[in-house]
Amino acid sequence: MQAVIVSSFGGSDVLQVVERAEPAPGPGQVLIQVEAAGVGYVDVTARNGDYQPLPEPGFVPGVEAAGTVVAVGAAVDERWVGRRVFALGRNGAYAEAVVADLCDVVRLPDGVGAVDAVALGVNALVAHLALRRAHVEEGERVLVRGAGGGIGLMAAQLAAASGGVVTAITSSPERGERLRGLGVTHVRDRTAGRDGGAETYDVVVDPVAGAELGRHIEALRPNGRYLLVGAAGGAPAPDAFAGIMTTYHNSPSLFAFSLNSVDAATVGQAAAELFGRADRGALRAVVEERIPLAEARRAHERLESTPVFGKIVLRP
Ligand SMILES: NC(=O)c1ccc[n+]([C@@H]2O[C@H](COP(=O)([O-])OP(=O)(O)OC[C@H]3O[C@@H](n4cnc5c(N)ncnc54)[C@H](OP(=O)(O)O)[C@@H]3O)[C@@H](O)[C@H]2O)c1
Structure with missing residues (x-):
């Protein structure tokens, strides 16, 4: 799969597009085919090496992904395959596929697309x-x-x-x-x-x-x-x-x-409620720009230059 990595800590030029083996979901995990990944300051601080716990350079950034479950690990109900979901995790979303713990995954209502899901996120x-x-x-x-x-x-x-x-x-x-x-x-x-x-x-x-x-x-x-x-x-x-x-x-x-102080179950319930509101038209996702995954570097430069109005979203 195509993925973006932080090759070493530093400015936006450390973001590199690479080919990686697709990750395999472990016990209690699902594999998501990513349709949209959110770009936020947390990714910039991770890229700069300012976010704890500090991953080893070479990691795939991105904490918010939305897409479709394509495989499940042990102890996960097979019925998750094919479901459209949002996942909030610890890096990995700037890729064509990401593994997430099931406790960090929320189903999306039919009326909420992947781009809007990460724009709310x-x-x-x-x-x-x-x-x-x-x-x-x-x-x-x-x-x-x-x-x-x-x-x-x-x-x-x-x-x-x-x-x-x-x-x-x-x-x-x-x-x-x-x-x-x-x-x-x-x-x-x-x-x-x-x-x-x-x-x-x-x-x-x-x-x-x-x-x-x-x-x-x-x-x-x-x-x-x-x-x-x-x-x-x-x-x-x-x-x-x-x-x-x-x-x-x-x-x-x-x-x-x-x-960071909120447990996964509370985050999941809150996310489901927010997506429900968006589905009913009671909350609007605001998207500044959709940018191809391979242009992640430009996405960071955009975020760090002029003020954006809404979310920058990467699309594999
Ligand atoms: N609490 C949490 O769990 C949590 C989670 C994620 C992020 N954060 C933090 O929350 C903060 C905001 O995140 P965000 O994603 O909303 O950032 P953002 O999209 O950049 O929005 C910040 C807004 O603040 C205003 N602003 C920027 N610099 C300013 C200044 N010097 N003086 C006055 N207003 C200024 C601008 O709005 P206007 O141009 O409209 O005035 C800017 O759009 C960041 O520090 C981020 O790290 C916290």
């Missing part, structure tokens, strides 16, 4: 499982930072679907208009001066962190919930969390959320 899971902790109620004001990014796009849609009145912070009027089309009520352009003003929010979803984290914590209303889910804008200042103490009498809550 990790981003929708992070947004959904983090927002669950905030219990957004009807009419609550929700601020989404980095709203035009992968996690932000999903958080904005899911918060609006919960009845939240969503304000999106993004970086251009065009991105703002696209966000309005996904259910966002108010848009703030972070490139046009200060993006917060005196507005306050019941819930803040923050995949950005960076130097502005502190003042967004201070924008919480009484009993507000702050969901820190990433750091696309870099590490926050050392005193960024001081607002928790200065607004203490408002009972603010701070949740730091990583998908």
Whole structure:
């Protein structure tokens, strides 16, 4: 099969297209013929050698794949063969076929294609499982930072679907208009001066962190919930969390959320629910670009250059 490997840790030029023997599914595993693989920052950090546990160079990157089961290992029901599935694993998805543990595999509804499945993938899971902790109620004001990014796009849609009145912070009027089309009520352009003003929010979803984290914590209303889910804008200042103490009498809550802390069964249930919503038209996958597998290098360069709006998807 054709696969893309990280030949040594470094820039996008370390991605090489190679011919590899198809992997064989072991006990409790399935072999998936890949139709779409998601491209995300986790792959970039794996490529750079910044992601733990560190695999040996020569590994196939990619944690999200969707396609059809073509073989099963011992102790797996043969009826899995032929099923369309999504799998979230530990590398291996940038290939024509990937092996996955059955506990990491979710069946796809008929109405959700492979490209849409990986476009929802990790981003929708992070947004959904983090927002669950905030219990957004009807009419609550929700601020989404980095709203035009992968996690932000999903958080904005899911918060609006919960009845939240969503304000999106993004970086251009065009991105703002696209966000309005996904259910966002108010848009703030972070490139046009200060993006917060005196507005306050019941819930803040923050995949950005960076130097502005502190003042967004201070924008919480009484009993507000702050969901820190990433750091696309870099590490926050050392005193960024001081607002928790200065607004203490408002009972603010701070949740730091990583998908890595969630067990496979919970991830699987959440994925099934999200794919169900997409199947009913209640959640939209957003795809920035479909790129042939052999051009994985270009996919990484695209991700690391100008901001994307939605997922970059590799197609074998
Ligand atoms: N919690 C988890 O389990 C989990 C899982 C996967 C990834 N992550 C992390 O979550 C973060 C976001 O991931 P993502 O896939 O959503 O990334 P992404 O697609 O690059 O989106 C990040 C967005 O943040 C905004 N942004 C970027 N730099 C900024 C800056 N300096 N100041 C303000 N806003 C900025 C941009 O949105 P606008 O242009 O629209 O403003 C950008 O599109 C990353 O740090 C990633 O590693 C966390």
